Amino acid sequence: MYITISPQKLGDSFSTSVTDFIEYLEKENKDLQPDHQEFFFSKDQERISPKEVVRAIDHNTSKLKSTEPRYYSLTVNPSQRELQHIGNDPEKLKTYVRSLMKDYASCFNREINGRPIQSSDVLYFAKIEYARTYKGTDREIRENAPFSNRIAKLQNDIRKVDRGELTGSIKELEKEILRLQKEAPHKLEGKIIEQGMQKPGSQTHVHLVVSRKDRTNSVSLSPGSKYKASEVVLQGRTIKRGFDRDLFFQKAEERFDKQFGYRRNYAEAYSSRKNLLHNPKLYYSKLLRLPVSERKLAMQLIKLPVQSLPPIPNAKIRFAIKQLQKALEVGIRSGSIGY
Secondary structure, eight states, X not given: OEEEXXXXXXXXXXXXXXXXXXXXXXXXXXXXXXXXXXXXXXXXXXXXXXXHHHHHHHTOOTTOOTTSOSEEEEEEEOOHHHHHHTTTOHHHHHHHHHHHHHHHHHTBOOEETTEEOOGGGEEEEEEXXXXXXXXXXXXXXXXXXXXXXXXXXXXXXHHHHHHTSSOSOHHHHHHXXXXXXXXXXXXXXXXXXXXXXXOOSOOOEEEEEEEEEETTSOSBOOTTOSOSSEEEEETTEEEEEOBOHHHHHHHHHHHHHHXXXXXXXXXXXXXXXXXXXXXHHHHHHHHHTSOHHHHHHHHHHTTOOGGGOOOOOGGGHHHHXXXXXXXXXXXXXXXXXXX
């Protein structure tokens, strides 16, 4: 499970309306008949229109400065394995998101009238999307770029030769294009993956727009706070502040596993991914000690050939870590851990 939390945009000031973002989230509805369009949903409502979302978020911004975000964008991105486990069922995903927002609320170190923040205090709207397209920042696009750029130049050269503006053999240029197309590292159904192409497999995910202010439009709830938990004295009153993102991501994972009886592999766990980033030796060491079946699945999830991990005695663990690190780095560069 991969979750992101972002302010409405980066910059010195923020738009006073959520309109542009909501219009962006309507992209999958543009070519659909009304009966087949996807609506927004909230804590206790279904079939909410874009106009209702804009009205609710835009009117819930009391006392916010132009340098403060009016809303935050959350995306809930289940892996393809997690989607397969729930049958790619949008209703199950809705149920999960509604439960997840209880965890979101509980991770604020804030109080309203002396009580902890609850999900009923959070003003949010969510929408399910079913497709993703490749963007310029995706690894496949970046690694294909030298080939795509060269092909584009050759195609332009062919047009120039055809118009008599350039001398050369169109046949040889076309032959070079075919060679580049074969050598490009990432292809989909025989075609070079390019920006804008739809990604394969189940890509169901959820976008949420969450108001910066609580439902009463009086308390600021910022998941972008740099504090996990702290207190500050304002006008003689002690105010709690902060949001624990780390705890939220951990709870999100635990919520999914418990709600759907999902058996999470080591390679999928949030704690493992943190170790991979901050303490890779510990990550590799634990991976090597997994039972054979679990280790085999972990290697499949990170797209690394299973045969590269034979049983290794504890006495050789240090050497194995160095060798595995090199192998894993190659595997991670050429694949994905599904997040």
